[in-house]
Amino acid sequence: MIPAQFDYAAPATVEEALSALASAGDDAKVIAGGQSLLPVLRMRLNAPSLVVDLSKIESLRGVRDDGDALVIGAMTTYQSILDDASVHEHLLLLVKAVETIADPQIRHRGTLGGALAHADPAGDVGATALALGAQFEITGSSGSRTVPADEFFQGLFETAVGEDELLTSIRFPKHTGWGAHYEKFVRVSHQWSIVAVAATVKAEGGTIQEARIGLTNMGDRPLRATSVEKALVGQQATEDAVRTAAASAAEGTDPPSDLNGDAEYRRSIVPVLTRRAVLAAAGG
């Protein structure tokens, strides 16, 4: 299938991209890796008059060490994240989640910023960014602002990024030395998460000191399992202790019902997936 006609611009700077967006009103669309947008355009679920390609804006690409955080440009591809030694060292959870996304071809094109701006509740980087306490840099014609992860995601495919704004970078506090695991529940390889749990854990001598847990596809946006996080503090990373702490993982969630499973099914598997994720993250 072929998209409807559109005009195309490939600006070299963020400023030029913003003015291109402003000139087309609310009828313009940004294209990053295109791995979500092109399927949408080909299915004719959307027909923008102008497509603004961010791929020529070099400043939006790459991973930068900023002391206690890594700052990742919105146009950094999944593959570049997997290839980056500093991400492996400081943000293991992001590596674990990105490894499970789609397939190599899509990871070569898809970008972190594109995935986060798309905000598909079944997408794998949202819960991860939430668990890691990411800060989102959003840039508009009047400058940049920073939004924390729990305000960035606003609903189904809805974020804090306005129509005439761009997500420019994502700042992740370093989690050096934290164990991590992304437990993705799918029926076949190469599927979107039915439910997934992103867990990163700081443990010493088998005792959990701190845990951060994000849930994928348990609501219209990524969620944090705060009650489980609290219950894990001070616990031994044993099967029994973690099972008990993970029992409340479905608390406060509002999962969808679809062909892969109804809401009740999702609520009943999320504690199991949470236990697995935490045990694996704690090195169990």
Place this chain on the structure above:
Amino acid sequence: MARISVKVDGASYSDDVEPRMLLVHYLRERLGKVGTVVGCDTSNCGACTVHLDGRSVKSCNVLAVQADGHEVTTIEGISSGEELHPVQEAFRECHALQCGYCTPGMIMQAIDLLNENPSPSEEGIRHGLEGNLCRCTGYHNIVKAVQKAAGSDLEGAQQ
């Protein structure tokens, strides 16, 4: 219309294209490179896999304008004359195709996989080919072919 300049299988092209034209349609309909095929509408099957600047992509999920200034290698650009690429040779040897529809994409993805990891495990091969669907072979012979190619000399191969 937008003007694009692309290198495809070693030759340079400059063309006016509609911005909405998909790379796979540019390759097939403009350049006549019908070796690259379309197998689905959802970017799932991988039949259209080509290399863009040396890495595999699904050419049904890339606009031709996004390839402007870049280099594309298709299944038609990997052999040297009559001599097959080692992965093509291995697919033939191992009977890694039946109808052959998935084969161009499988081979392009297998080459990408071996460029990244010249001696992958069986599981690594299955994982690396997860974006390529085959409705005929049951995958076993495809995996065997990639294992065979991994043992062979990949040098001299383009990309």
